[in-house]
Amino acid sequence: xxxxxxxxxxxTITAGPTREGIDPxxxxxxxxxxxxxxxxxxxxxxxxxxxxxxxxxxxxxTPANVSRVDVVSAxxxxxxxxxxAKSSDVFIACAAVADYRPDNVATQKIKKDNDVMQITMxxxxxxxxxxxxxxxxxxxxxxxAAETQDVEQYAKSKMQxxxxxxICANDVSVSGQGFNSDxxxxxxxxxxxxxxxxxxxxxxxxxxxxxxxxxTYNR
Ligand code: PMT
Numbered sequence: 001x002x003x004x005x006x007x008x009x010x011x012t013i014t015a016g017p018t019r020e021g022i023d024p025x026x027x028x029x030x031x032x033x034x035x036x037x038x039x040x041x042x043x044x045x046x047x048x049x050x051x052x053x054x055x056x057x058x059x060x061x062t063p064a065n066v067s068r069v070d071v072v073s074a075x076x077x078x079x080x081x082x083x084x085a086k087s088s089d090v091f092i093a094c095a096a097v098a099d100y101r102p103d104n105v106a107t108q109k110i111k112k113d114n115d116v117m118q119i120t121m122x123x124x125x126x127x128x129x130x131x132x133x134x135x136x137x138x139x140x141x142x143x144x145a146a147e148t149q150d151v152e153q154y155a156k157s158k159m160q161x162x163x164x165x166x167i168c169a170n171d172v173s174v175s176g177q178g179f180n181s182d183x184x185x186x187x188x189x190x191x192x193x194x195x196x197x198x199x200x201x202x203x204x205x206x207x208x209x210x211x212x213x214x215x216t217y218n219r
Pocket of ligand 1: 014016098170172
């Protein structure tokens with residue numbers, strides 16, 4: 001059995017996509033399945049942590065003894081995250097949060113009367129950035145970065161801009177990893193180090209990542 005290296009600590013993880021409503025029957029979202037975040041939650045529990053899992057709409061079973069909060073939109077995920085982050089030792093932002101939401105959610109189904117239709121959108125709050133900006137009870141903050149090019153450069157600049165302690169970059173342009181697959185590969189960066197976690201099943205990767213976070217968190 002794995003050593004309970006996270007015993008006595010609380011880890012909060014966001015997972016899955018968010019959905020931003022357009023009208024009662026339509027929404028904008030992305031291809032996140034939640035598998036990576038759910039694997040992290042399951043392994044963190046096995047390593048002894050108390051685990052909160054904030055999940056967007058996904059079709060996955062809750063890992064045993066994990067406390068799950070279901071949300072739909074980025075704004076809902078933002079609220080749940082800030083509430084739970086304050087009582088957490090570590091916050092891991094694995095969710096693929098929609099960057100924008102429609103300005104207005106139509107109360108009735110939009111009719112196809114026009115050949116062109118435009119949806120004006122507003123930027124969503126940046127959840128992981130706001131958690132990292134907490135002044136009291138700030139947890140150790142780990143972000144993810146889904147990139148399709150210049151992975152290292154974009155990931156490092158996200159880490160700086162959002163004031164993260166660590167960032168896990170995945171190249172989502174490579175097939176068989178990233179969004180909705182059972183495997184992934186990560187390049188992990190922190191202030192003065194980096195580590196490659198090569199292609200593996202998401203649960204094996206979660207084990208490596210939680211041990212790496214533990215080493216950095218305990219310095
Ligand atoms: O769910 P799976 O199918 O298993 O796929 C896993 C994954 C590819 C979704 C996951 O490994 C991953 O990369 N998650 C982050 C996806 C993403 O939205 O990355 P980003 O580069 O757009 O965002 C950077 C970071 O900011 C992320 O930690 C994200 O959670 C966070 N963020 C982004 C926008 C926002 N409004 N609030 C946020 O907290």
